[in-house]
Amino acid sequence: MCVIRTGKEGETGLIEIQNVSYAYEDAAAKALNNVSLTINDGEFVAVVGHNGSGKSTLAKHLNALLLPTEGKVLVDGMDTADETDTLSIRQRVGMVFQNPDNQLVTTIVEEDVAFGPENIGVPGNEIRTRVDRALAAVGMEKYAHSAPNMLSGGQKQRIAIAGMLAMQPKVLVLDEATAMLDPKGRRDIIDLVTKLHKENGITVVMITQYMEEAIGADRVAVMSGGELILEGTPKEVFSQDELLHKHRLDVPVMQQLANRLNARGANLPKCILSVEEMAQAICLSLSKN
């Protein structure tokens, strides 16, 4: 296990995952094995891993959809195993799932966004304000009276996010929320979540198998075989290409290119994640010569 800790010791995070193990019923192997991770208030954390690595199982522990077999999860100090706190925990931690067709429940967009707040007894006039704000935040005000089934996958995911925002959560968990979208839909969701994080200060936990989506996170946690094998800033994590390969993960294409160029005598920075960074690094290297 190779861990680069960025959180300070002794600091209490918004979400504390403490030595969590989890086994699905009848399963021979544990889906999570002794995972510890702290999500701090206001952070953007990406959790990456291949299919079956346990990343979605971990996500479902963050709002008590699953309860640890061993260890515990604390959300704002509340233990997810304590049923009396389940509702408060789910208000703080909103989840958006993979399939855009499975999450919308009503026939009109604004009713869908109002569904959560209504369920927890928010007064009518406040619901109105929350729904309008949430739709504006995801750029879907124009569709307030549309039918969800007429929207694209990306738009449906934005409505699902609006439904979570209307609950005024502290944390937004996206469980492979872009996996079924086309490239434009994916970009829209990533841009939206980045904006919500930057402008509204919402804490984001993004579960993804696309390494490129993790580049913009504050911190990346890598899951493999139910274990947390690596944790650090994107640059720290993606410079560990041998370890990532060993766990069936790719490093971003530009990082691979930088590694190969450097191995053949180029003098580029050790960490290059995006196309823009690569273009800049090459310009700089050429001008130095």
Add this chain to the structure above:
Amino acid sequence: MPIVVEKLNYAYMQGSAITKAALTDISLRIEDGEFLGLIGHTGSGKSTFVQQLNGLLQPNSGTVHVDEFDMADKKQRMEGRKLVGMVFQYPEYQLFEESVEKDVAFGVKNMGIGEEEALERAHEAMALVGLAPEKFAAKSPFELSGGEKRRAALAGIIAMKPKYLVLDEPMAGLDPLGRKAILDTIDNLRASLGCAVLMVSHSMDDMADRAERIAVMNGGRLVMEGKTRDVFAQSELLTSIGLDVPQASRLGMELRKRGIDIPENIYEIEEMELALLKLLSKGGRA
């Protein structure tokens, strides 16, 4: 003989008040044994187009010929359809039988082939997609992993021995290794069966890696068609209609924007690596 599409026009709800042109004046050939990529953003008409290839939809005007069969003719359509294997998005949702071998054999049996031969073909197809029959034949499809389920669904189509394999986003939702496994399986199928492949995908890096030719759709029209290299050499144009391009092409665009001379037709990362090495070492000598 190829699939030949000529001057195809198609509108949903033709003749009604809400008729909407979905495909306009499309002519395209899918040659025997080739790997043709079809790209275009959501709503560009890709899926509507591929449904014309096995007669699920029929043109309002223009023709589709699969080998010698005219797909507008009901009898000929039945024959043409046998040559075209279609794998839709998330095909694993369509698995339903109690065992993998029965599921894979289902389509073959529907073609009027007897139980014994159908199972034999099912086992062959399973081996081709990397699901060893001795291990997987008796398993329930629901015990398989996501990637295995997808391969089982693919095997169900392969068992029908299509001459043309049409795949709509076959890697959607899989992780990088799962994607590579499906792409390798497709290459393997082409090599061992000689079938042509038409693959719809949003993943330009996968297209760059595998397709020999690429057709680009936009707004229901075929806007570009050519060798993979020639199509991705038009990266600026592709980007302008909202499409992604391979990362090597994107890097080329960014470098050209900064006044660095990188040929427009570089789209593979290995090629880009060589071009950059040359550039960086040349700079060093100057």
